[in-house]
Structures are given as structure tokens and as C-alpha cells.
Amino acid sequence: MPAPAEAGRAPGPPDGGWGWVVVFGAFISIGFAYAFPKGLAIFFKEIQDFFGASYSEIAWVSSIVLATTYGAGPISSILVNRYGSRPVVMFGGLLCGVGMISAAFCTSILQLYICVGFITGFGLALNLQPSVIIIGKYFLKKRPIANGLAMAGSPVMLCTLAPLNQFLFDNFGWRGSFLILGAILLNCCVAGALFRPIGPGTALVKTQVTEEGKDALKGKITTDGPMENKTEEEGEKDCFEKVNQYLDFSLFRHRGFLIYLIGNVLMFLGFFAPIVFLAPYAKHTGIDDYSAASLLSILAIVDMVARPTTGIVANSRWVRPRIQYFFSFAIAFNGACHLLCPLASSYTGLIVYSSFFGLAFGMVCAMLFETLMDLVGAARFTSAIGLVTIAECCTILLGPPIGGIIVDTFGDYKYMFIKCGAVMVLAGTFLFIMNYYNYRMLAKEEKERKAKEEDPNSLRTENEGKKNWNKDSTQDGPELEPLREKGEGLKKEMNGTNEV
Amino acid sequence: MRLANILAWLDDTNGATLAHLDLQCYSANPAMTTQDSNQTQVNSVTKMQPGHDSSGPDAATQELKPASKQNTNISEYEIVLPGVSEKNISLANPTKVELTCKLDENSNLKNPQVTWKKGSETISHTSKTQNSWTIELPHFYLCKGLEGINDHFLSFIEVGFVQQKYFVIKFGDPLAEVPVISLAGIQGLAVTEPDPRALPIIDGREKPIISYEGDIAVMVCTTVYNPKAWAWYMTNGTELVSIDKMLPVDKFRIKSPSVSINRLEVVKLTREDCGVYWCEAAFELGPSKSRFELRVLSIAAPLKPFVAVVAEVAILLTTIVLYEVYSKRKAKGQKTTRFKTVEVEIITKL
Numbered sequence: 001m002p003a004p005a006e007a008g009r010a011p012g013p014p015d016g017g018w019g020w021v022v023v024f025g026a027f028i029s030i031g032f033a034y035a036f037p038k039g040l041a042i043f044f045k046e047i048q049d050f051f052g053a054s055y056s057e058i059a060w061v062s063s064i065v066l067a068t069t070y071g072a073g074p075i076s077s078i079l080v081n082r083y084g085s086r087p088v089v090m091f092g093g094l095l096c097g098v099g100m101i102s103a104a105f106c107t108s109i110l111q112l113y114i115c116v117g118f119i120t121g122f123g124l125a126l127n128l129q130p131s132v133i134i135i136g137k138y139f140l141k142k143r144p145i146a147n148g149l150a151m152a153g154s155p156v157m158l159c160t161l162a163p164l165n166q167f168l169f170d171n172f173g174w175r176g177s178f179l180i181l182g183a184i185l186l187n188c189c190v191a192g193a194l195f196r197p198i199g200p201g202t203a204l205v206k207t208q209v210t211e212e213g214k215d216a217l218k219g220k221i222t223t224d225g226p227m228e229n230k231t232e233e234e235g236e237k238d239c240f241e242k243v244n245q246y247l248d249f250s251l252f253r254h255r256g257f258l259i260y261l262i263g264n265v266l267m268f269l270g271f272f273a274p275i276v277f278l279a280p281y282a283k284h285t286g287i288d289d290y291s292a293a294s295l296l297s298i299l300a301i302v303d304m305v306a307r308p309t310t311g312i313v314a315n316s317r318w319v320r321p322r323i324q325y326f327f328s329f330a331i332a333f334n335g336a337c338h339l340l341c342p343l344a345s346s347y348t349g350l351i352v353y354s355s356f357f358g359l360a361f362g363m364v365c366a367m368l369f370e371t372l373m374d375l376v377g378a379a380r381f382t383s384a385i386g387l388v389t390i391a392e393c394c395t396i397l398l399g400p401p402i403g404g405i406i407v408d409t410f411g412d413y414k415y416m417f418i419k420c421g422a423v424m425v426l427a428g429t430f431l432f433i434m435n436y437y438n439y440r441m442l443a444k445e446e447k448e449r450k451a452k453e454e455d456p457n458s459l460r461t462e463n464e465g466k467k468n469w470n471k472d473s474t475q476d477g478p479e480l481e482p483l484r485e486k487g488e489g490l491k492k493e494m495n496g497t498n499e500v
Numbered sequence: 501m502r503l504a505n506i507l508a509w510l511d512d513t514n515g516a517t518l519a520h521l522d523l524q525c526y527s528a529n530p531a532m533t534t535q536d537s538n539q540t541q542v543n544s545v546t547k548m549q550p551g552h553d554s555s556g557p558d559a560a561t562q563e564l565k566p567a568s569k570q571n572t573n574i575s576e577y578e579i580v581l582p583g584v585s586e587k588n589i590s591l592a593n594p595t596k597v598e599l600t601c602k603l604d605e606n607s608n609l610k611n612p613q614v615t616w617k618k619g620s621e622t623i624s625h626t627s628k629t630q631n632s633w634t635i636e637l638p639h640f641y642l643c644k645g646l647e648g649i650n651d652h653f654l655s656f657i658e659v660g661f662v663q664q665k666y667f668v669i670k671f672g673d674p675l676a677e678v679p680v681i682s683l684a685g686i687q688g689l690a691v692t693e694p695d696p697r698a699l700p701i702i703d704g705r706e707k708p709i710i711s712y713e714g715d716i717a718v719m720v721c722t723t724v725y726n727p728k729a730w731a732w733y734m735t736n737g738t739e740l741v742s743i744d745k746m747l748p749v750d751k752f753r754i755k756s757p758s759v760s761i762n763r764l765e766v767v768k769l770t771r772e773d774c775g776v777y778w779c780e781a782a783f784e785l786g787p788s789k790s791r792f793e794l795r796v797l798s799i800a801a802p803l804k805p806f807v808a809v810v811a812e813v814a815i816l817l818t819t820i821v822l823y824e825v826y827s828k829r830k831a832k833g834q835k836t837t838r839f840k841t842v843e844v845e846i847i848t849k850l
Contacts, residue, residue, distance in 0.1 A: 049720045052757065173710030176802030183809035190813055193820040 013378075018196060019138035023146050025194035026131035029089060031153030032096070032188055033128035037065040039161035040116070043174045050174070051109050058109075061116055063397060068121025069128060070393035076129040077386025078246045085130035085137075089192030092126025093185060099123055100182030104175045116178075120185070127188050129385050132369045134195045136378040143373065144320065148311015148366040155303040155362075248383035255441065256375035257384055259434040261391055264368075267331055267427035268395040270420030271364075273403035274338055274357065275299070281413040287347055295350055299358040306362025314367055324435035327364070327371045332428030334360035338421030342414035375438075702727075702781045704790030712797055717766045719777055719792045727781035727788075730754075730762040735776040743777075769796045 013019070044058045079088045099119030106112050131150065139146040168177035251257045278299070282292035310330075313319055319326050337356045344353045369385065376384045403416045615622050627634045702723040711717040721730070732743040732754065743752050743764070753765040762781075766773055777792040 049763075050716075050718050052718075052755075052763065170707060171710070172797070172802045173712070175712060175715070176710070176797070179802050180805050180809065183806045183813070186810065186813045187816075190816045190820065193817055196824065 013138055013140040013143075014198070015139050015141045019142075019146065021194050022134055022138050022196070023149050025191035026135055026150035027153035027156075028191040029093075029127045029131040029153070029188055030150055031157030032185060033069060033124045033131075034154035035157035035161050036096075036120075036124060036185070037062055037069070038158055039165050040065070042162070042165045042169055043177065046169070046174050047112070053109050061112055064113055064117030065121040065124070067393060067397055068118055069125045070389045070396060072122050072125035073129055073389030073393070074247055074386035076125050077382050079126070080130050080133055080382050081246055084197045085134040086192055086195040086197055088126050088130045089195055090189045092123045092130075093188030093190075093192055095123030095126065096120050096185040096188060097123075097182045100178050100185055104178035104182065123185070123188075127192075129382075129389070130195070131191075132385060133382050134198075135369075136373045136381050137198050140378075142315060144314035144323070144367070144370050145308070145311040147370040147373075148308045148314070151311075151366050151368070152304055152307040152362075154365065155300045155307070159297070159300050159304070247386060248380050249387075251376065251380060251384055251387060254376060254380075256438055257372075257387075259431065259438055260372055260375055261388055263328075263331075263427050263431035263434070264388065265391050265395050266430065267364075267424055268392050269399050269402070270335070270338070270423035270427075271399060272396060273399045273420050274341070274417060275361075276400045277403060277407065277413060277416060278354070278357075281417075282347075282350055284413060285345055285350070287350070291347060295354045298351060298354045299361070302355050302358030303362040303365075306359045307366040310363045310366040311370075314370065322439075323367065323374055324371055324439070325432060327367045328428045328432035328435060330360060330363035330367060330428075331431065332425050334364055335421045335424030335426075335428060338417045338424065341417040341421070702779065702788050702790045704779055704792050708793040708795045710795050710797060711769055712799055712801075713769055713771065714799075715769055717769055717773070717794055717796070719764045719766075719779065719794070721762045721764075721779035721781065721790055723760050723781055723788075726759045727783050729782040730756065731780040731782065731787075732762075732764050733778040733780065735778070740778065766794070771796055771798075 040062065044061070047053075048055060048058045076088065096119075099115050099122075102119070103112060103115035106115055132147075135146050135150055136143065165177065165181075168180055172180065275296075278295055279292045282295055283289065314323055314326060334357075337353065337360050341353050341357075344350050372384055372388065373381050403420065406416045406419055407413055625633045702721055704721055705719070709717055709719060732752075733740040734743055735741075744754070746752075751767060753767065755763045755765065757763070762779065764777065764779070774794055774796050777794060779790045779792065780787050781790075
């Protein structure tokens with residue numbers, strides 16, 4: 001092996017060191033993105049009284065924040081593709097802060113929609129996606145753990161924000177609270193500052209490209225990579241390619257991505273509704289307000305513990321290659337919990353349900369992005385997450401209102417739980433079956449690719465001829481870096497079933 | 501003989517009744533008790549949520565007489581002898597109560613002398629048939645004990661027997677003396693404390709409302725009943741000053757989006773506006789108050805934590821940037837030495 005080549009070789013993700021600091025930053029950032037909209041609910045009654053608005057007018061604020069956070073996903077992805085995670089998160093934190101500070105001076109509901117809804121929501125979107133993306137850049141071997149830890153930010157922040165918001169509200173009223181919350185949201189800038197851009201020097205990598213096969217390395221080159229390679233190999237940029245530079249729409253031809261998209265969009269129909277209706281259901285069965293609220297606390301605490309634990313489990317030797325199955329199992333488990341919920345009518349039963357629900361919820365959330373990274377690879381993950389969040393946006397917003405309509409129509413909460421459970425079991429089963437198929441297809445493609453590798457000439461022609469399909473098969477598939485022998489030198493993405 | 505058949509008519513101003521009231525009393529005459537006990541009907545007091553109609557499919561309502569007035573609900577309560585029974589009944593609306601002594605058909609008494617007494621005072625019957633003697637309680641209502649006390653109306657009726665001989669009706673005005681009535685043949689009176697909870701509750705805010713100088717403060721009072729009138733008061737020292745009467749229009753605004761909601765808006769807040777405010781809703785049964793506390797903060801108050809947090813953010817950012825610059829310089833120093841080593845390696849290998 002030529003020494004200069006090794007010295008200049010693209011290093012893999014560090015899997016440690018500064019990576020853990022990045023995980024901490026992502027913890028804060030993701031925590032704010034998920035927990036902040038939920039924490040705002042404390043202020044709504046007062047604001048409703050202040051402006052003389054109806055409950056539904058105030059509820060729109062929450063919906064707008066949620067819709068913007070998820071709907072602005074593609075924009076977030078485009079910006080990260082262009083500028084990297086760090087500037088985007090810092091700008092996002094600044095936007096959130098500005099949004100809430102200006103909300104403190106609002107004089108009408110409409111202004112609240114804009115300041116809290118759009119501006120802060122957009123800022124949170126710019127926080128959420130890049131944080132998840134940068135974890136994929138810093139970790140490979142320990143990525144599930146890193147993801148689990150970072151996603152644990154959501155319940156921890158929620159448990160912190162809820163009493164903090166109450167305290168601020170009792171002492172400063174809603175205007176003062178918004179002002180101070182704006183300052184607190186500026187901490188997202190601090191979290192963003194920790195996101196040191198990573199990636200090897202692209203100049204050194206280019207020399208390797210011609211020697212060792214371009215397709216394999218595409219997966220590991222940083223944001224510039226896909227664009228550079230396209231210009232080199234094709235020598236032309238048509239409109240489609242230009243758009244793909246910013247947002248990789250070719251993902252829609254990616255088998256794994258489509259499976260993930262369909263499965264998740266289905267799952268989100270029944271994901272959030274049970275949380276929204278847990279407390280009202282508890283009160284409906286005769287439990288008092290305080291105990292009903294403590295059910296949600298139990299859920300949050302179990303969730304907090306479940307996420308990192310799931311990360312550790314998912315990282316283990318037995319689960320990592322089959323992580324898609326684990327994810328499908330988690331979703332189906334979630335669904336099973338909901339289906340069994342109507343059987344729990346006593347307070348003890350509901351506590352048991354809350355604990356299991358917290359566990360299942362944490363499991364799914366911890367692996368939500370990990371599985372996507374696993375399917376599409378770190379490079380295309382940036383675009384993938386943008387496209388996935390905007391698709392999920394619709395079902396996330398539809399889920400609780402549909403649940404509400406079911407509750408109102410039947411007058412009974414159990415049908416809502418049955419609906420959520422059924423949808424999630426269906427989603428889990430779908431993902432399980434389709435991923436089984438996907439794993440087999442990937443194994444087949446990997447075998448074909450290995451056979452062709454013996455002959456490097458045919459490899460080159462194949463690349464130029466069937467560029468897109470090769471990109472699909474070689475760049476994707478579950479990454480099993482830890483299981484490959486190090487001696488190969490090339491970092492390829494492997495199909496897990498080959499090894500196991 | 502049946503001692504009393506109390507029927508209550510309720511003024512159905514908003515359909516709210518709090519209880520059914522059906523009293524049928526029997527004589528303390530021991531000869532009659534065994535016979536009558538077969539016919540006793542003991543009705544349980546049904547407490548209903550206000551706002552609902554008083555129609556309930558229980559035994560009590562079977563005794564309802566068709567109302568002669570429009571929009572009236574009749575509730576009946578029954579008290580049965582022998583046996584100690586006490587009934588607590590709360591009413592949300594002014595109540596006309598009639599006490600009727602009914603002579604049971606199977607009674608052996610002929611032409612009994614029936615007098616209704618309140619204390620030692622005899623009340624004349626308002627209507628009389630061959631077997632029943634009726635008085636109307638409003639007579640008592642406007643009786644001396646209650647007259648002139650802030651138009652407080654009957655809050656509740658409690659009818660009970662104490663030691664089989666006492667027939668008690670309690671009036672629930674917290675401020676008034678509690679008059680009672682007794683029936684002929686019954687001696688003794690029992691007086692109990694009225695229930696202040698009988699007045700309708702209106703919702704206010706327990707925690708203080710916080711607002712800022714120059715801003716608006718809004719206090720919203722809601723109730724499930726429909727009050728007749730709303731009034732707002734401010735505590736000035738120890739006395740209550742009516743805001744309605746003062747009403748400098750540029751300072752206080754009172755709005756009523758619906759009958760059961762009332763809003764007081766205080767604009768252009770200053771420090772002097774701090775204090776306790778009262779919202780009073782006048783019901784037919786009486787006024788009900790709810791308390792608000794207003795605290796006016798200066799704009800500087802939240803600025804202190806705000807500046808503190810911003811300073812913390814700035815400090816952290818600077819630290820991170822500095823650390824990064826420092827570690828980059830260190831790395832650069834190391835990198836140049838590493839490349840030199842590699843070059844040496846290549847040369848030696850070649």
C-alpha cells in the first residue's frame with residue numbers, strides 16, 4: 001500500500017472523542033425541537049383569556065409550530081447540504097430566540113401565529129434536522145448509541161421545561177416568560193457551535209477517487225462529494241441534476257428509502273394520538289387530575305431511560321445487522337400496547353400501560369433516524385431526512401384530530417386506542433416484511449458486485465453505464481463497517497446478511 | 501295522619517335545580533305508625549347538577565303536580581314518620597315552598613284541628629281542602645328574620661326530624677338568622693348552621709395575574725349559571741370600591757362576551773393598580789364573589805434573567821470558539837511534523 005495514499009486516505013467517522021460532545025449538543029438541540037412546542041401549552045389558557053380568543057384559535061399556535069418544524073425539513077436539508085450543520089443550527093437557534101422575544105411584545109393572535117408559530121417553528125426545524133445529520137457524520141460503529149443518547153434529549157427537556165415554564169409563568173406572566181424563553185432558546189446556538197464540521201480534506205480524497213473506484217467512496221465523501229463526482233463523471237449538469245445537488249430526489253428510486261417512507265408515514269397516524277388522549281382517558285375513567293398528569297410523567301421517565309438503552313441494544317453485535325427488524329418489532333410492540341390499553345381500566349392498569357407505552361415510544365424514537373441512516377447511508381441522509389419529515393408532517397398533524405373525531409363519534413376512548421394500535425401493528429408488519437425482502441435483494445446485489453469487482457475494467461464501464469442503479473446498490477444497504485476486516489482499506493457499505 | 505306534604509315550586513329562571521324535594525310526613529301518633537309504615541315512601545335526596553332540567557324518572561316526580569305557572573319545576577320531598585330522617589336539600593334558585601298537611605284517607609280522625617306554626621306564631625293557611633291544609637313558605641320567607649338583609653333569598657331547605665318530633669326547615673342565608681318552622685304537634689326546634697356552599701360558584705383565578713406597566717391586564721370571571729348582573733370591585737385599603745360606578749372609561753373596560761362570562765380590562769397599568777379585585781355575580785339566590793390579585797411588574801423585572809441568560813450564551817459561545825481555534829492551531833503544528841515523517845519514510849523505502 002503506498003504510504004502517501006494511506007496518509008491522505010479519507011478517515012472514517014471518529015466514533016468518539018469530539019463526537020460525544022457533538023452528541024451532547026444534539027441532545028440539547030433535539031430536546032428543544034421536540035419538547036418546546038409541548039411545553040408551550042401551559043401558557044395557552046392565559047393567552048386565551050388575554051386576547052379573548054377561543055380555544056381552537058390558540059390551539060392553532062401549537063399546530064403551526066409543529067407543522068413548520070416538520071414541513072421545513074426539506075429547506076433544512078438543502079441548507080445543510082450547502083453550508084453544513086453548524087451554521088444552520090446556529091442560525092436556527094438565533095431565529096428561535098428572535099421569534100420568542102418578538103412574541104413577548106405581540107398584541108394580537110395573528111402576530112403570535114407568526115412569531116411563535118412560523119419563526120420559532122422554522123428555527124426549531126433548522127435545529128432538528130442538522131443535529132440528527134451530524135451524528136451520522138461523527139459516528140458509524142457506535143451510531144445507534146449516539147442516536148439513542150441524542151434522542152433522549154426530548155423527554156429530558158420536556159421534564160425540565162414543564163416545571164420551568166410553570167415557574168416563569170407564575171413569576172413573570174406570559175410576556176416575561178416568552179422573553180426569557182427566547183433567551184433560553186439561544187442556547188441552541190451554543191449547541192450548534194459544538195457541531196464542528198467533520199470530513200476529511202476533500203482535495204486528498206479526489207486523488208483516491210480515480211484509483212480505487214468512485215462508486216464505493218461516494219458514500220463516505222462529505223457534502224461536496226456527490227456533486228463533485230457527478231461533474232467529473234457525467235460532465236454535464238441538467239436541471240434534474242442541479243436540483244439533486246440540493247435535495248436528492250433520486251432517493252425516490254431507492255428501495256429502502258421508499259419502504260421506510262411508507263412504513264413511517266403509516267406509523268405516524270397512530271403514534272402521537274395516544275399521548276394526547278392519555279390524560280383525558282384517565283380522567284374519563286374517574287381518575288383525578290393529579291394522578292392523570294403523573295401518568296404522563298411516568299411515561300416521560302420510562303422514555304428517558306428507554307432511549308439510550310435501546311441505542312445500546314441496537315448497537316450490539318446481534319441486533320445491528322438486523323436493525324430494521326428490531327425497528328419493526330418496536331413499532332409492532334407499540335401497537336400491541338395500544339390494543340391492550342382498553343383492558344386497563346383501573347389506575348394500576350393504566351400505570352402499567354404508561355410504562356410499557358413509554359418503553360415502546362422510546363424504542364421507536366431512538367431508532368427512528370438510525371434506521372434511515374442505515375438504509376440510505378450518511379451522505380444521502382441529509383436529503384432523505386428532509387423528504388421524510390415533510391411526508392410525515394401530514395400524518396403527524398392528522399393523527400390526533402382523527403383520534404379526536406373517533407372519540408367524539410363513538411363516545412368511547414377505546415376505539416381510538418384500537419385504531420392507533422391497529423395502524424401501528426400494520427406499519428410494523430409492513431416494515432418487517434418489506435425489509436426482509438430488501439435485505440435479500442441487497443444480499444443478491446452485493447454478491448453480483450463482488451463478482452464484478454474481480455474485474456476492475458468492467459466495474460468502470462458498469463459505473464458509467466448504469467450509474468444510478470450502481471449508486472443505489474453500492475451506496476445503500478445497512479452499514480456494517482465494524483464487521484468488515486480493516487485490511488481492505490476501502491470503506492464500503494455492506495449488506496448485513498452477507499456477514500451474518 | 502300525614503303531617504305534611506311539602507311541595508316546592510321553583511322559579512325556573514334558567515332551568516337549574518339542585519335537588520328534588522318531596523316530603524311526606526306522618527303523624528307521630530303511635531296508633532298510626534304501623535299502618536302507615538307500609539305506605540311510607542322514603543325518597544332519597546337526589547342532587548342534580550345545575551343546568552339540567554329537574555325531570556328525573558324517580559318516585560318523587562310521580563308526585564309532581566302539573567305546574568300552574570309557566571316554566572316551573574316542581575320537586576317534592578318526603579319525610580316519613582316514624583323514623584328519624586333528615587334531608588339536606590340545596591336550591592339554587594329562589595324557592596316558593598308550600599307545606600301541606602294531608603290527612604290520610606284511612607285515618608280515623610275527623611275534622612282535626614291543623615295549625616301551622618312558626619315558633620309560637622301561627623300561620624294562617626293559604627288554601628284548605630277537606631283533607632289538606634297548606635301554607636306557603638314565602639310567608640316565612642319574607643318574615644321578620646329575613647327582611648331587609650340584602651335581598652338574600654332562600655338558599656336551601658333542610659327538612660328533618662330530630663327525635664321523631666322535630667320538624668326542621670333551615671334557611672341557608674349565611675348572614676341571616678335562621679328561622680325554622682314547626683308543625684302542630686311537634687315540639688322543639690333544631691337549628692343548624694347554613695351551608696355557605698349553597699351559593700353558586702364563579703370561577704376566578706387563584707394565582708396572581710401578572711402584568712406589566714403600560715400593558716393591559718385582563719380578568720375573566722366565568723360561571724356555569726346565568727347571573728342577573730355582574731359587578732366589579734377594587735379593594736382600596738379596607739373598603740370595596742365599585743369599579744362600575746367609578747368607571748373612568750379610559751382606564752377600565754368591562755366586556756361581556758356572553759351572559760356567563762365577564763371580562764374586566766385594566767389598561768395603561770401603573771404600579772398603583774396592584775391589588776385585589778373582586779368579581780361579583782348577582783344570582784337570584786344571592787351574590788357570589790371571586791377574587792383576583794393583580795401584580796404589576798416593571799419591564800426591568802424579566803430583563804434581569806433575560807440578560808443573565810444571554811450573557812451565559814455569549815460566554816459559552818466565546819469559550820467554544822476559543823477552544824476550537826486553540827485546538828486547530830495545535831493540530832496544525834502536529835500535522836506538519838507528521839507529513840515530514842511520512843516523506844522520510846517514502847524516501848527510505850525507495
